[in-house]
Amino acid sequence: MKPNSPPNLNRSPSSNLKMKRNGTKLKNIFYSQKVAPYVFVLPFLLIFTGFYLYPVVSTFIMSFQQVLPGQTEFIGLRNYERLFNPTFFRALYNTTLYTFWTIVILIPLPLLLAIILNSKVTKYKTFFRACIFIPALTSTIVAGVIFRLLFAESESAFGNSFIMFFGFDPVAWRQNAGTLMFLMVGLAAWRWMGVNMIYFLTGLQNIPKEMYEAAEIDGANTFNKFRHITLPFLKPVTVYVLTITLFAGYKMFEEAYVFWEVNSPGNIGLTLVGYLYKEGFQYNQLGFGSAVGVTLLIIVAILGLIQLRLTGVFGGKGDN
Amino acid sequence: MAKQRREKWSSILLVVFLVIPAVIAVFPLAALTLASLKPSTELMRFGLNIYPQFELWSLNNYAYLFTDGSIYFRWFKNSIIISFFSTILALTFSSMVGYSLAMYRFRGQTIVLFLVLLIMMIPFEILMLPLFRMMIALGAVNTYTGVILPMIVHPLTIFFFRQFALGLPKDLMDAARIDGCTEYGIFFKIMVPLMKPAYGAMGILLALFSWNNFLWPLVVLRTTDMFTLPIGLAGLLSPYGNNYDVLIAGSVLTVLPIIIVFIFAQKYFISSLTAGAVKG
Numbered sequence: 001m002k003p004n005s006p007p008n009l010n011r012s013p014s015s016n017l018k019m020k021r022n023g024t025k026l027k028n029i030f031y032s033q034k035v036a037p038y039v040f041v042l043p044f045l046l047i048f049t050g051f052y053l054y055p056v057v058s059t060f061i062m063s064f065q066q067v068l069p070g071q072t073e074f075i076g077l078r079n080y081e082r083l084f085n086p087t088f089f090r091a092l093y094n095t096t097l098y099t100f101w102t103i104v105i106l107i108p109l110p111l112l113l114a115i116i117l118n119s120k121v122t123k124y125k126t127f128f129r130a131c132i133f134i135p136a137l138t139s140t141i142v143a144g145v146i147f148r149l150l151f152a153e154s155e156s157a158f159g160n161s162f163i164m165f166f167g168f169d170p171v172a173w174r175q176n177a178g179t180l181m182f183l184m185v186g187l188a189a190w191r192w193m194g195v196n197m198i199y200f201l202t203g204l205q206n207i208p209k210e211m212y213e214a215a216e217i218d219g220a221n222t223f224n225k226f227r228h229i230t231l232p233f234l235k236p237v238t239v240y241v242l243t244i245t246l247f248a249g250y251k252m253f254e255e256a257y258v259f260w261e262v263n264s265p266g267n268i269g270l271t272l273v274g275y276l277y278k279e280g281f282q283y284n285q286l287g288f289g290s291a292v293g294v295t296l297l298i299i300v301a302i303l304g305l306i307q308l309r310l311t312g313v314f315g316g317k318g319d320n
Numbered sequence: 321m322a323k324q325r326r327e328k329w330s331s332i333l334l335v336v337f338l339v340i341p342a343v344i345a346v347f348p349l350a351a352l353t354l355a356s357l358k359p360s361t362e363l364m365r366f367g368l369n370i371y372p373q374f375e376l377w378s379l380n381n382y383a384y385l386f387t388d389g390s391i392y393f394r395w396f397k398n399s400i401i402i403s404f405f406s407t408i409l410a411l412t413f414s415s416m417v418g419y420s421l422a423m424y425r426f427r428g429q430t431i432v433l434f435l436v437l438l439i440m441m442i443p444f445e446i447l448m449l450p451l452f453r454m455m456i457a458l459g460a461v462n463t464y465t466g467v468i469l470p471m472i473v474h475p476l477t478i479f480f481f482r483q484f485a486l487g488l489p490k491d492l493m494d495a496a497r498i499d500g501c502t503e504y505g506i507f508f509k510i511m512v513p514l515m516k517p518a519y520g521a522m523g524i525l526l527a528l529f530s531w532n533n534f535l536w537p538l539v540v541l542r543t544t545d546m547f548t549l550p551i552g553l554a555g556l557l558s559p560y561g562n563n564y565d566v567l568i569a570g571s572v573l574t575v576l577p578i579i580i581v582f583i584f585a586q587k588y589f590i591s592s593l594t595a596g597a598v599k600g
Contacts, residue, residue: 033424036503040420041432043413044473051451051470052439058450113341121331122338130586131342134349137578139532141550142571145557146348149355149368149568157367158351194345198593251443254534258557273445273535280449281539293446300443 059290067286079291088292090267091275094181094256098271099249101185106196106245107238113193114200115230129201133194140191144258147187148174174259177268184255184269188248196241203237204230239311246307250300253277272296349575356381356572360564381569392570394545395552402467402537402548403530409472410526411519418481419511423490439475445535452539462542471530477522484518485511521592524585528578549574 029035063080066073113132117125135143151159151173160170173179211229220228253273256262260269262278270278272292280289355368357377385392420426421433451470452461460466488511496506512519534550541547547555553574556567582589 031502031504033497033503034426037420037424037426037429039504040416040424040507044417044432044478045435047413047469047473048435048439050454051473052442052447055447055450055454056442058453059446062450109341113338116334116338119334121327122334123331124335124338126586128338128342130583132345133589134579134582135345137528137582138349138575139534139550141532141534141554141557142352142575143348145553145567145571146352148557149363150348150351152367154367156369158369159367161369190345190348193341195593198590247443251445253445257534258554273443276445276448277535277539281452286449286453289449293449296443297446301441304441 059293062287062290063294065287075287079288080295082288083291083295087267087270088275091270091272094267094269095250095252095271097181098184098188098252098255099246101181102188102192102249103242103245105185105189106192107241109189110193110196110241111200111234111238113197114204117197117201118204129194129198132197135191135193136195138191140187140254141258143187143191144255147183148259151183175265177266180259180264180268183259184252187255187258188252192245196245199237199241200234203234207233235311239308242307242311243304246303247300250296250303272299349579352568352575353572356569360568363564363568381565382573384565385569385573390566391544391552392566392573395547395549395570396573398464398546399531399548399550402464403527405464406468406471406530407523407526409468410474410477411523413472414474414477414522415481415512415515415519416507418478418483419485419507419515421478421482422485423488423493423511436475436478439473444470448536448539455540461540462546463540464546466540467537467548470536471533474526477526480522481515481518484515488514517591520588524581524588525592531578 030039064074064076066075066078116122117129122128138146150157153160153170153172153174155161155164155170159173164170171179173183207229211233212225215225215229251273252271256264256269256271256274262270262274262282264270273296276289276292276296279285279292351368354372355363357379358373359376359378360381384390417432417436421429447470455461455466455469458466460469492510493506496510501509532550533548534554537548538551538554541551544552544555549570553567553570556563556570
């Protein structure tokens with residue numbers, strides 16, 4: 001960098017010199033090894049304070065308030081008391097069921113696919129990997145458009161003609177709680193299968209080959225190798241996938257939105273974030289919406305801790 | 321001999337087994353493309369059958385996207401602008417933080433790392449209500465800035481850059497210092513070029529994320545001319561709409577550019593994803 005600014009002609013030589021010395025001092029501080037990291041981190045800290053820290057604190061405060069334009073009133077726990085209503089429980093139930101099914105599907109199946117793709121004898125690996133990964137590139141909205149076309153109510157649509165081939169009656173897919181859940185979980189499974197598969201594949205490739213060779217010399221069969229080498233080595237990846245699936249499940253919004261926006265018959269498509277969105281943005285109930293948000297945060301935090309505890313990552317049996 | 325034959329058979333069996341998920345993965349996209357070639361008025365009501373019906377094929381739906389009355393390419397432009405700037409800004413700030421966490425020892429370092437982890441744990445959806453009020457106060461509702469601002473801190477990216485920078489030679493920094501290079505000169509002239517693969521991998525992840533991002537733009541963007549592609553397309557999903565030509569052809573054109581990039585840069589996509597899963 002160039003340290004010299006053009007000399008200021010209006011000042012006396014001595015004051016000019018003094019200014020310059022002060023300037024260099026500041027500049028030296030700015031360029032010092034001690035200060036540089038703070039300069040690098042500063043924009044992050046500003047954005048964090050403004051767009052994360054402040055909103056979190058604000059959500060907590062608003063959840064104890066009734067927020068109306070121009071006047072805000074502290075109403076204690078009344079927003080939380082209002083949570084005890086059938087709509088909220090329906091949203092909680094839908095979200096929990098959805099999370100449960102995504103975990104049941106999106107862990108074993110991707111693991112199985114990853115194991116097959118990692119096998120020595122499998123052919124055309126790159127091709128299959130690419131095919132299975134491609135749905136992850138679509139947005140939930142585009143995927144939703146496709147699902148609504150395939151699972152429309154008419155008998156000629158793909159979904160109904162498929163089940164009618166096996167002798168079942170056509171179904172109004174979006175109208176029933178069970179089939180809607182199938183559509184939402186199916187949509188998520190279609191988009192995430194490839195992503196989770198890649199995670200497991202990375203985990204598999206990190207297992208040292210010597211482990212298997214040593215086991216073979218000791219006379220281990222395929223099942224033994226899988227049970228005592230593959231599974232333990234995959235544990236960190238599995239915990240990671242479980243965590244993100246759990247979090248994504250409870251944060252779910254779009255997979256429901258593409259089918260019913262936020263107003264479904266009997267709230268069969270309402271999720272916690274959908275409820276927050278509806279109350280906060282459509283009915284302008286900022287205080288109550290915040291209470292939904294805080295509850296969601298608490299649920300996610302508790303489940304996260306339980307999950308990490310059970311899988312032994314955190315405060316458990318000292319596994320690594 | 322017997323072993324060879326067994327391997328051959330199991331390899332055929334595995335391929336057959338892999339064909340099923342591959343078809344399930346690709347078929348819906350093929351079906352969408354097929355739908356985009358058919359007249360779309362009745363499509364949403366009657367759904368999509370899988371018969372090709374060649375006699376119905378035309379490019380009319382695509383042609384409609386290019387007519388004057390269509391707002392589709394306005395959405396396309398909005399999506400490109402928002403994705404471009406949020407990706408560039410997130411890459412710049414995240415790489416600076418990740419780099420300084422890896423290369424320097426400074427007071428408060430653990431706190432910064434803790435904050436990064438904390439953001440990962442807080443669902444963004446919870447912050448929306450206060451953030452939206454803040455956007456009203458800032459006058460950023462219905463602007464690109466409003467969408468981009470909260471997106472420029474991305475914890476996973478910070479983490480990835482930290483891991484990547486830990487593997488860079490620290491001796492280079494001392495050598496550069498002796499040659500009179502400033503700390504910022506070291507970062508921009510030496511380290512940024514060395515971190516190019518990290519910029520590539522994270523750039524793809526961030527661009528894909530903001531291209532498909534839905535909830536926050538839905539909250540901030542209020543008028544049709546400011547919508548991004550997902551918001552605009554979602555608005556056409558109503559069963560009473562009559563814009564299914566835009567919806568279906570538009571959906572194809574939304575995914576197509578990404579699939580093309582993916583085919584040529586598969587490796588980067590996959591390494592950007594595994595960034596989170598690999599322990600450092």
